[in-house]
Amino acid sequence: MHKSIAALPLLAVAISAPAHAGEEPLYQPAPAWVEEADVQTVLSDDGPATLLYDWQHRLEDGVAWVYHDWVQRIDNPQSLMQANTQTLQWLPDKGDLIVHRMDIIRDGEVIDLLDQGVTLDVLRREQGLEQRLLDGSLTATVSVPGLREGDMLRIAHTISTDDQALGDEVQAVQYLPSEPWQVGTARAVMSWPADEDILWGVEDRVGLEQPELRDGYRFLTVDLPLAEADPVPQDAPSRYLRPAILRAGSFSDWQEVSAVMAPHYDAAAEAGSGSDVAGLARDIMARADDPLERAALAVRLVQDEVSYLLNGLDGGNYLPQSAEETWDVRYGDCKAKSVLLLSLLRQMNIDAEPVLVSTQMGDAIPELLPLPAAFNHVIVHAMIDGTDYWLDGTSSATRLATIGDVPPFHYALPLREGGADLVPMQQRDLAVPQMRMVMNVDHSAGVDLPALMALEFRLSGPAAAQMQAMVDADNPAMLQQMARSMAGQGNSQMQVSALNVSYDEDAAVATIEVEGILPPYFEWTDGRLRSSVDTGDQFAEFNPDRARPAWRDIPVATQGPMRQSFDLTMMLPQQGDGFSLEGDRQMEAGFGNMRFTSSASIAGGEMRAAAEAFGLLGEIAPEDLPQARRSFREIANRSLELVPPEDVTWRWKLSDSQRAERAAPILEAYGKAIEFAEDDDFGALIGRARFLGSIYDFNASLKDFDALIAEQPSAWAYTQRSWLHRTKGDYEAVLDDLQSAYELEYANGTALNIARELAYLGRIEEARELLGSLVVSDDERLAHKDMLATVAAIDGQLEVARQFIADAVADAPQSAAALNSDCWFRGLWNIGLEDGLEVCTQSIERASNAAAALDSRALINFRLGDYPSAIADLDGALAISPGLAESHYLRGLAKLHAGVDGAEDDLTVALRMAPHLEDFYTRHGIVAP
Incomplete structure (x- = not known):
């Protein structure tokens, strides 16, 4: 037989019960059955520091013995510190700890510490109380006296185990380390009398000969470490x-395991009619008539x-305490x-039995050697x-609505009189979603304004029970931290204005309610305004790697059970007029053991979207993987977009009063978010400052940035505030802020901006000195030469400036950015216009986004007096990027010169967005007729 179970520590675990139970270590020679290693053959001053690991097991007369011999070389101070304190553990109610050797080998001499009277101290304190563990083990410890760097330490001991729960049966397990684990010499030996029926098993990759018969005993010997296992994909099933x-x-089989363990549980579950447990059952029956509801109440009581x-005291590793004792001590x-749960159900005449399961190796259980140790x-x-109902008293938040959920354990072994075989735990969909998200979004202010959000998460099951502690704590700081973690980063950042957590104990449902501000859902990309509708079916990549020939027959494990639902309601801008959905409005699909449904619609000025996902524990057979991959790709490639009408109203087209009216509830929400945030969380303040700037309330935005910089100065904040000073025409303040930003973060981009401001303020030499001091990378060379040209042009040295631009283009003659710099420079400084249009056109043709290049060519056309061509180019630029204030301004001037209607509208919009543009263009001679 070649079977298996879960990973064990390097020290062997032998499971049985006390031959000579004792609470103090014994100091005796090794048992006669031990074949002691010749340590002289393994001693070495080089190679692995662990010189010997020798595990030997003997199974006889219902007792499991494990002998362990270990030799370690002390190579350095860290090794000395680690080896100086040694600990040994055993279960005193099941057997003995027998210490055979504790030797220091120094310069070939053996120092026998036991002979010198060194003994181990027994720690009486349980080691696992913090983890709610009382396993009954004792720990013996010793600080090795006189141990030095360069010594070799040898400790040999045996632990006996005679487990009360197993009666005459016995079991043992030994983990077999594999390379790259390094050791001088190591082995594992398992032996038993030839006339005892002992079965053995090991993984298929371990090639073992049949046991060797010697002196009436059978021996299995494994030399260690094993060869390193072939790699296996991590998404493979546990087996x-x-x-x-x-x-x-x-x-002999699972039935025998079941039959041996069953009586302990049947006896422990017995409770007389006058017992407290029987009284609990009567109380439940008085509250409910339905057996399933009674079972749910019993599970809730136990949980x-x-x-x-x-x-684990007094045989507790396998022997359960009685139902009456459990209720009496309440743990x-x-x-x-x-x-306890079994006793309650049986008192209520509900057919119930205990079952053993494995929380880690469930799908491997049928391949394992039948042992109680296969389960945990x-x-x-x-x-x-x-x-079938699978009821876990150690779980939490089980209620009538969720009692039918099947835990993820794959197989169960019922404990029955006469025995039972393994039973598959058939999976089924969860009765209710583990998480339900309901989201209401008010996007009525406009496509380019933030949206107000009310979000509700409803959690059921164990995840909900975890939230109960937060509710009971009633700690505002904890809620603030949760809000901060939910906010996200960058342009997708959400600002939370309110957060509340509640817990319904009767339903075992936790509810998280969040209010806040979201960035606009809509994005303008390549002349298209769109919003991708997320219906909750966006999942991680599914692309199992089975390319290696050895992997092609390995299934893919699927996690579960899982169920989630998502509901979105969005109030649309412009009462939804002209909004439409493009793509798959309905979907029913799945791959592997995953299944999805989704739908979306628009009605009454609202968009509604809903989705639900189901996942089952299991696996995908190799022959089914190609179809599962195809199905996943079909789901992943599915798209659904919310499309606004072409005539949307941008915020810059609104009057001041209209914009203020739409902004008012958003600003109110930002105010609440700022008040709600932690003292060191300035995300909401930053969000409001940026929003105020986006609706052109520059004074209010400046006030928020003043407050931000006073509390948390940063290069970014100074740079943002410098632009606000520019809108007010305060160029000295612009320069001050840029210099403050540069002091905090030496970024070349900031230095270039400082140089420009210095030059426009007449401080030409300072600008040149700064530009000359910079260490410029290849990626920064274009911007650097462009700024050298700008400084030279401001100083009146136009030919020098043109040469800088020419050098930049020569460095990257096919670069759209370099060509656009040349085009813009010619138009701004009214020089080289003759062949400038050709340069601009080349930039437009090479650009991935031609808005900037079109704006630059429009400026040359403007200079040439070709106002219709300038207007056409600016129309093109604004078709790509409607929010370009510079293009609005120049188009307004061009329309004035051409006598075309709409000039005032363009100029008003441009100066609303960027009041400094008039000053900038005027200083370059670009003015109204």
Whole structure:
């Protein structure tokens, strides 16, 4: 047989019960059955520092013994510190810790510490109380006296285990380390009497010969480390990923495991009619007539009224405490909680039984050697009206609505008189979503203004129970931290103005309510205004790697169970007039064990979208992977866009009063967000400052940036404020802020802006000195030469300036950016216009976004007096980027010169967005007729 279980620590774990139970270590020679290693053959001053690991197991007469011999070379101070304190653990109610050797080998001499009277101290404090663990083990510890760097430390000991729960049965497991684990010499040996029926198993990748018969015993020997395992994809089922473990035991099959364990649970679940447990059952029956509702109430009682504590004392590793004791002390581990639940259900005449499960290796269980050690958890299986229910007393928030959910354990072993085989835990859809998100968005202010949001998350199941502690804590700071984590980053940042968390204990539902401000949903890209509609079906990439020939027959594990739902209602701008949906409005699709549904519609000035996703625990067979990939790609490539009409009203077209009216509720929300935020969280203040700038209330925006810089100065904040000073024509303040930004962050881009401001203020030499001091990368060369040209032109040295631009173009003759710099320079400084249009056209043809180049060519056409061509170019620029204030301004001037209607509208819009443009263009002689 070649089977398996979960990973174990390097020290072997032998599971049985006390031959000579003792709470103090014994100091005796190694048992006669141990074949002690010849340590002299493994001692070495080089190579791996761990010189020996020798594990030897003996299974005999229902007792499991494990002998461990270890030698470590102390190479350095860190190794000395680690090796100086040694600890050994054992279960005193099941067996003994017997120490055979504690030697220091120094310069070939053996210093016998046991012979010198060194002993181990037993720690009486339980080591795992903080993790709710009371496993019954004792820890013996010793600080090795006299250990030095350069020594070799050897410790050999044996632990016996005679487990009360297993009776005459026995089991042992030994983890088999693989390369790249380094050791001088290592082995694992498993032995048992030839006349005892012991079965053994190990993973298929470990090639072991049949046990060797010697002196009436059978021996399995494994030299370690094993060769490194072939790589396996991490999305494979657990049975493909499990480590190599050697197992042995006296159980013939799963039925025998079930039959041996069942009586302990049946006995522990017994409760007399006058017991408190029977009284609890009567109370439940008085509250509900329906058996399923009664079961849900029983599960809730066990989950909520009995705290978790792993109790391994007095055989507790496998023996459960009684239902009456559990209710009396109000704590217990999974065994105790399951026994209490089992007792309650049986008192109510509900068909129920305990079952063993594995929380980590579920899909591998059928391939393992039948041992109790294959499992690490106990739950209850109930049959009600012909339906299987898998009830976990150590979980949380189980209610009538969710009692049918199947936990992710794959297989269960029922514990029944006479025994039972493994039972697959058939998966089914969760009865209610684990998370439901309901989102209401008010986007009525406009396509280019922020949206107000009210978001509600409803969590059910264990995730909801975790939120109960937050509700009970009633800590505003905790809510602020949650809001901060939800805000996001960059342009997608949401500002939270209110957040509340509540918990409904009867429904076991946690509700998180969030209010806030979202950036506009709509984006203008390449002349198109669109919004991608997220209906909750955007999932991580599904592309399992099975390219290697050895992987092609490996399934893909799917996680679950999972169920989530999403509902969105959006109040549209302009009462929804002209808005439409393009793409797949309805979908029913899936891949593997995932399934999705979604829908979207527009009616009554609102867009509504809904989606639901289901996922089941399981796997995708190799032959089904191609279709699963295709199905995923179809879902991933699905698109749904919300499309506004062509005649949307941009914010710059609104009157001041209209804009103020639409902005008022948004500003009110920002005010609440600022008040709600933590003292060191300036996200909402930044958001309001930027919003105020975007609606052209520059004074108010400046006030917010003043406050921000006073509290949290940064290069970014100074740079933003410098632009606000520019709108007011305060160029000295612009320069001051740019210089403050540069002091905080030496960025060449900031230095170039400082040089420009110095030059326009007449401080030409300072500008040149600054530009000359910069270390410029290849990517920055164009901007640097462009600024050298600007400074020279401001100083009246136009030919020198033109040469800088020519050099920049020569460096990158095909660069749209370089060509546009040349085009713009010619138009701004009214020089080289003769062949300038050709340069501009080349830039337009090469640009991925031609708006800037079209604006530059329009300026040359303007200079040439070709106002219709200038207007045409500016129309093109604004068709690509409607918010270009410079293009609006120049188009207004061109219309004035051409006598075309609409000039005042363009000029008003431009100066609304950027009041400084008139001053800028005027100083360059670009003025109205």
